[in-house]
Amino acid sequence: MARPGRPKMPKAPLPGTVEAFLDMLIAERGAALNTRHAYERDLADVCAFLKKQSKDINTATTIDLKAYLAELGARENAKSKGGGKTAVRTIARRISALRQFFGFLVSEGTRSDDPTSTIESPKQTRTLPKILSEDEVSVLIGTAQKQGGPESIRLVALLEILYATGLRVSELVGLPLASIGPESRYLTVEGKGGRERMAPLSEPAQKAMKSYMDIRAKFLMSDRAESQGKWLFPSRTSESGHLTRQRFAQLLKELSRNAGIDPERVSPHVLRHAFATHLLKHGADLRSVQKMLGHADIATTQIYTQVVGDQAKATVEENHPLAKEANGGNI
Numbered sequence: 667m668a669r670p671g672r673p674k675m676p677k678a679p680l681p682g683t684v685e686a687f688l689d690m691l692i693a694e695r696g697a698a699l700n701t702r703h704a705y706e707r708d709l710a711d712v713c714a715f716l717k718k719q720s721k722d723i724n725t726a727t728t729i730d731l732k733a734y735l736a737e738l739g740a741r742e743n744a745k746s747k748g749g750g751k752t753a754v755r756t757i758a759r760r761i762s763a764l765r766q767f768f769g770f771l772v773s774e775g776t777r778s779d780d781p782t783s784t785i786e787s788p789k790q791t792r793t794l795p796k797i798l799s800e801d802e803v804s805v806l807i808g809t810a811q812k813q814g815g816p817e818s819i820r821l822v823a824l825l826e827i828l829y830a831t832g833l834r835v836s837e838l839v840g841l842p843l844a845s846i847g848p849e850s851r852y853l854t855v856e857g858k859g860g861r862e863r864m865a866p867l868s869e870p871a872q873k874a875m876k877s878y879m880d881i882r883a884k885f886l887m888s889d890r891a892e893s894q895g896k897w898l899f900p901s902r903t904s905e906s907g908h909l910t911r912q913r914f915a916q917l918l919k920e921l922s923r924n925a926g927i928d929p930e931r932v933s934p935h936v937l938r939h940a941f942a943t944h945l946l947k948h949g950a951d952l953r954s955v956q957k958m959l960g961h962a963d964i965a966t967t968q969i970y971t972q973v974v975g976d977q978a979k980a981t982v983e984e985n986h987p988l989a990k991e992a993n994g995g996n997i
């Protein structure tokens with residue numbers, strides 16, 4: 667989003683085939699809007715590089731794409747001061763986007779060949795999720811409670827809901843007001859691919875929600891009531907009408923500094939990881955955690971068993987044969 671008072675930079679037009687591919691993601695695959703935006707950014711970067719070479723993505727060859735990936739790798743390594751992991755992840759994601767795009771062109775008959783067919787993705791080491799301890803989460807929430815005022819009450823509600831449900835940050839900030847269940851006992855969440863799930867709220871989260879609802883009107887503007895009023899966490903400044911992911915992340919960084927916790931260790935996704943790991947640590951079964959996180963595949967959830975202690979890990983595996991079956995004995 668452009669800074670207040672500054673006009674937005676115009677976007678370079680994308681080829682019609684790219685726009686058609688992006689539209690297909692939503693219409694046929696049920697992709698979320700954020701997913702569409704991510705693919706749009708990835709393919710726009712490829713198009714910009716090729717344009718400088720007087721080439722077009724529709725007719726790009728394997729050599730053209732390898733040249734782009736080499737330039738991308740150099741760019742990412744320079745940005746992260748030689749940090750290879752970031753570059754590897756970015757390149758792997760960009761290759762995935764290109765494969766899907768050219769697969770679409772072939773399926774539509776626009777091209778007869780796929781220039782990505784001989785391009786190999788870089789090997790990625792699977793990193794364990796970063797988490798906070800239970801004490802650190804308590805310190806964060808306690809610090810937010812001490813700040814006082816409507817902003818504090820809202821932040822406490824956001825933290826309690828996130829820690830109680832493990833929602834993705836986009837799901838959290840984009841919750842419609844209608845998602846609240848009777849007496850704030852649960853939330854109805856629409857996740858990736860339009861899949862809907864129920865997210866039960868803990869007692870502290872229910873209490874925080876009720877306190878927030880008493881002051882929610884303070885975040886509404888009368889002249890934007892229509893665009894803001896449908897959201898659980900409205901915003902007076904964002905174009906979407908609700909609190910943005912970026913703003914919530916900023917609030918978390920500020921809060922972590924006030925709480926004496928390294929801001930680099932704190933993010934909305936870290937709290938999602940903490941939710942899952944702490945649940946497993948206390949004996950929750952893997953299938954329940956999978957459903958609460960909204961993972962389509964239980965294999966995605968299994969990585970959290972590597973973070974919990976050996977005893978808790980054994981409990982998860984003993985009580986959930988599906989975990990062992992999917993693993994083949996290895997996590």
